[in-house]
Amino acid sequence: MYQKKVKDTLLSIEKDQKQQIELDKKNKEQLISTIKKKERKYKREIQNKINAEKRIAEKIDKIIKDEIAKANRLANAKLKNKPKTTKKNEFVLSPKLRL
DSSP: OOHHHOOOOOHHHHHHHHHHHHHHHHHHHHHHHHHHHHHHHHHHHHHHHHHHHHHHHHHHHHHHHHHHHHHHHHHHHHHHOOOOOTTOOOOOTTTTTTO
């Protein structure tokens, strides 16, 4: 009789331990699942920010390129309007005096 009680008690303890292990396992699986979902979310957010940064960098590069082109056009226009250099002892008539 005593041995049966001990055996039943041990079986009961073992059963409780198995249930606790299963519960712990389920909790860990849920935690892992939650972590993976957050990881995917953060990866998407990072990728979106990288893409936004690339778009901004491209816009900045385009603005810089356009400003350089504009400056070059203005510099070329000034060179074209600049009077030609004269040799020593030569005079250049202004456009009003040229006929």
